[in-house]
Amino acid sequence: xxxxxxxxxxxxxxxxxxxxxxxxxxxxxxxxxxxxxxxxxxxxxxxxxxxxxxxxxxxxxxxxxxxxxxxxxxxxxxxxxxxxxxxxxxxxxxxxxxxxxxxxxxxxxxxxxxxxxxxxxxxxxxxxxxxxxxxxxxxxxxxxxxxxxxxxxxxxxxxxxxxxxxxxxxxxxxxxxxxxxxxxxxxxxxxxxxxxxxxxxxxxxxxxxxxxxxxxxxxxxxxxxxxxxxxxxxxxxxxxxxxxxxxxxxxxxxxxxxxxxxxxxxxxxxxxxxxxxxxxxxxxxxxxxxxxxxxxxxxxxxxxxxxxxxxxxxxxxxxxxxxxxxxxxxxxxx
Amino acid sequence: xxxxxxxxxxxxxxxxxxxxxxxxxxxxxxxxxxxxxxxxxxxxxxxxxxxxxxxxxxxxxxxxxxxxxxxxxxxxxxxxxxxxxxxxxxxxxxxxxxxxxxxxxxxxxxxxxxxxxxxxxxxxxxxxxxxxxxxxxxxxxxxxxxxxxxxxxxxxxxxxxxxxxxxxxxxxxxxxxxxxxxxxxxxxxxxxxxxxxxxxxxxxxxxxxxxxxxxxxxxxxxxxxxxxxxxxxxxxxxxxxxxxxxxxxxxxxxxxxxxxxxxxxxxxxxxxxxxxxxxxxxxxxxxxxxxxxxxxxxxxxxxxxxxxxxxxxxxxxxxxxxxxxxxxxxxxxx
Numbered sequence: 256x257x258x259x260x261x262x263x264x265x266x267x268x269x270x271x272x273x274x275x276x277x278x279x280x281x282x283x284x285x286x287x288x289x290x291x292x293x294x295x296x297x298x299x300x301x302x303x304x305x306x307x308x309x310x311x312x313x314x315x316x317x318x319x320x321x322x323x324x325x326x327x328x329x330x331x332x333x334x335x336x337x338x339x340x341x342x343x344x345x346x347x348x349x350x351x352x353x354x355x356x357x358x359x360x361x362x363x364x365x366x367x368x369x370x371x372x373x374x375x376x377x378x379x380x381x382x383x384x385x386x387x388x389x390x391x392x393x394x395x396x397x398x399x400x401x402x403x404x405x406x407x408x409x410x411x412x413x414x415x416x417x418x419x420x421x422x423x424x425x426x427x428x429x430x431x432x433x434x435x436x437x438x439x440x441x442x443x444x445x446x447x448x449x450x451x452x453x454x455x456x457x458x459x460x461x462x463x464x465x466x467x468x469x470x471x472x473x474x475x476x477x478x479x480x481x482x483x484x485x486x487x488x489x490x491x492x493x494x495x496x497x498x499x500x501x502x503x504x505x506x507x508x509x510x511x512x513x514x515x516x517x518x519x520x521x522x523x524x525x526x527x528x529x530x531x532x533x534x535x536x537x538x539x540x541x542x543x544x545x546x547x548x549x550x551x552x553x554x555x556x557x558x559x560x561x562x563x564x565x566x567x568x569x570x571x572x573x574x575x576x577x578x579x580x581x582x583x584x585x586x587x588x589x
Numbered sequence: 590x591x592x593x594x595x596x597x598x599x600x601x602x603x604x605x606x607x608x609x610x611x612x613x614x615x616x617x618x619x620x621x622x623x624x625x626x627x628x629x630x631x632x633x634x635x636x637x638x639x640x641x642x643x644x645x646x647x648x649x650x651x652x653x654x655x656x657x658x659x660x661x662x663x664x665x666x667x668x669x670x671x672x673x674x675x676x677x678x679x680x681x682x683x684x685x686x687x688x689x690x691x692x693x694x695x696x697x698x699x700x701x702x703x704x705x706x707x708x709x710x711x712x713x714x715x716x717x718x719x720x721x722x723x724x725x726x727x728x729x730x731x732x733x734x735x736x737x738x739x740x741x742x743x744x745x746x747x748x749x750x751x752x753x754x755x756x757x758x759x760x761x762x763x764x765x766x767x768x769x770x771x772x773x774x775x776x777x778x779x780x781x782x783x784x785x786x787x788x789x790x791x792x793x794x795x796x797x798x799x800x801x802x803x804x805x806x807x808x809x810x811x812x813x814x815x816x817x818x819x820x821x822x823x824x825x826x827x828x829x830x831x832x833x834x835x836x837x838x839x840x841x842x843x844x845x846x847x848x849x850x851x852x853x854x855x856x857x858x859x860x861x862x863x864x865x866x867x868x869x870x871x872x873x874x875x876x877x878x879x880x881x882x883x884x885x886x887x888x889x890x891x892x893x894x895x896x897x898x899x900x901x902x903x904x905x906x907x908x909x910x911x912x913x914x915x916x917x918x919x920x921x922x923x
Binding site for chain 2: 282285287289290291294306307309310311348368372375532535536538539540541542572576579580583584
C-alpha cells in the first residue's frame with residue numbers, strides 16, 4: 256500500500272475529529288478498577304475495557320473512521336479488508352451500518368466466533384491459507400477485481416486516528432478521576448492502536464510512558480524499537496494471541512511508534528492465558544489472549560508494577576469458549 | 590429482626606441520599622448493549638452491569654449505605670452479617686474501608702471465590718451448615734455475643750435504599766441515551782435489589798414494569814406476588830443460582846414489592862447457565878448464575894422481548910471457574 260496512501264501521521268486534531276465521527280456510534284468504554292486486582296499486584300491498575308466496544312474490540316473505531324473519511328464516490332462501491340478477525344468484524348459492522356458492501360479476506364485458522372460474527376454482519380468472507388498466501392496481495396487482488404478501496408487494519412492515518420480515540424478517552428477519564436498514570440500498557444500487533452494512543456497522550460497527558468506488549472514469538476515491534484528500524488520476523492508467527500500476529504511493524508505506525516514509545520514487553524502465551532483468568536476472577540471481563548497482553552505485562556513476572564498507577568488497555572474479548580476454558584483451567588493444561 | 594428494625598420503606602429521598610454516600614466509593618456501573626445480543630433476541634437490550642461493581646455485585650451499595658447510616662457508637666464496634674457470598678464480600682469490604690471489624694456467617698457450600706474474597710477483606714468468617722442451622726438465628730447469636738449490629742442482606746430500609754441507587758443510575762442513563770424501556774428485568778432473591786430499583790423507577794421513570802426473575806425451584810416471590818401474601822417454600826432451595834436462594838420474601842421487601850412489581854418470571858438452572866454463555870459471547874461479561882437470571886428471562890423461551898426495549902440488571906459476577914466452564918460447555922453437560 257506504501258505507494259498509494261498518504262503516510263503522514265495523524266495529528267491530534269485528526270483524533271479529535273475521529274472522536275466526533277464516532278460519537279453516538281462507538282461506545283465510550285469504561286475505565287475499570289478492582290480491589291482484588293490491586294491487592295494481587297500491590298498497585299493501582301485501571302483497565303480500559305475495549306472488550307466492551309462495539310464488535311468486541313477497539314477495531315471498530317478505526318474501521319468506522321477510515322470508511323467515514325472515504326470520498327463519497329469511493330465509499331459507495333463498498334470496501335475490502337484482510338484480518339484475522341477483529342478488524343474483519345469491525346469493517347463488516349461499519350460497512351453494514353453505512354449500507355455499503357464489504358468483502359473480507361480471513362485466514363482459515365481465524366477463531367470461529369470471529370468468522371461467524373463477520374458473516375453475521377453480512378460481509379462476504381473469503382478464506383485464505385495464512386501459510387501459503389500473502390494476505391496483503393490476496394486482498395489487493397480482491398480490491399482490484401471489485402474496484403473497491405481496502406480499509407487497512409493499521410497502516411493508515413485514518414485507521415490510526417480512530418484507534419487514537421481510545422487515548423483521548425483514557426486522558427479524559429484519568430482527569431475526571433484525578434489520576435496521572437505512571438505508565439500505559441497496550442497490546443501491540445501492527446501497532447495502530449498504540450500509535451493512536453501515544454499520539455493522543457503526547458498532547459493530552461504528556462510524559463506518560465506508553466509500552467507495547469506483544470507475543471514473545473512475534474516481537475517485531477520490540478525488536479524494531481531496539482534496532483531503530485523495522486525488522487521483519489522470518490515467516491508466520493505462532494501464538495495463542497491470534498490478534499497480534501504481525502510479522503513486521505507497519506510503515507506509518509512504526510514511523511510514529513519509534514519516536515514516542517517506551518520499551519516493549521514480550522508476553523508468553525501462558526502469561527496471556529493467565530491474564531485472561533485474572534480478568535475473569537478480578538474484573539468479571541472476558542478478554543481474548545491478545546486483548547489480555549497489556550494486563551499480562553502486569554500479572555506475569557515479579558509484580559513489576561508494585562506501588563505504581565498503571566492503565567492497561569484490554570483491547571478485545573472475541574475468544575472461542577475452548578480457549579477461554581483452557582485459560583480458566585490453569586497452567587497445568589496449557 | 591422484625592421486632593427491632595424500622596420497617597418503613599425507604600422513600601425516593603433516602604435513595605438520593607444513599608447515592609450521595611456512595612459517590613466516589615461505589616462504581617457507577619455502565620449500561621451496555623451489543624449488536625450481537627440485539628440480533629439474537631430481535632430486541633433492544635441494555636445490560637446494567639453490576640458484575641462490574643465493587644466486590645463483583647450490587648451488594649456493596651446496600652452494605653455501604655447500611656453501615657454508613659449506623660449511629661457512630663454502634664458502628665465502631667463492628668458488624669455481623671450472614672450471606673451465601675455476595676453480601677458477605679460487600680459487608681467485609683465496606684467494614685474494612687470504614688476501619689471496623691466484620692464477622693460473617695457463611696454456609697459451608699458457598700462458592701469458594703466468595704468465601705476467599707470475604708476473608709481477603711479481613712473478615713472473620715464463621716461457616717455453618719445450611720441444612721442444619723437457621724442462618725438468621727446463627728447470626729443473631731453471633732451479634733449478641735459480640736455486641737454488634739447485624740447488616741441485613743435485604744430486609745432493611747437502608748440496605749434497600751443502597752440497592753435502589755442501581756435504579757437511579759438506570760433512569761439517568763436511559764435519559765442520557767434517550768430511551769424509555771418497555772420493561773426492566775431484575776434477579777430476585779430476598780427482594781432487596783428489586784425493591785430498591787422499583788422505588789427509584791416509580792419516581793424517576795414511572796410506568797415502566799419491573800419484573801422479578803428467580804429460580805423456578807425458589808419461586809417464593811413469584812408465588813407470593815400471585816397470592817398477595819408472603820409464602821414460605823418448604824425447606825432449603827436447591828439451584829445453581831446460589832445468590833438467589835431465599836425461601837421467603839423479606840417482610841419489608843415484600844411490603845414494597847407487592848405494590849409495585851410486575852409479574853415474576855421463573856428461571857430454570859439451564860436457562861441461567863445459557864444466559865451466562867450468552868453474556869460471555871455477546872457482552873464479554875462474566876456473570877454468575879443468579880446474576881444472569883434477568884438476562885435468562887430474555888434468552889430462554891420464544892424470544893419474549895422481540896421488538897421491545899428492555900433493561901436487564903446483571904446483578905453479579907462472582908462465579909467459580911468450574912461453574913463457568915459448565916455454562917460454556919453448553920446444555921449437553923448441564
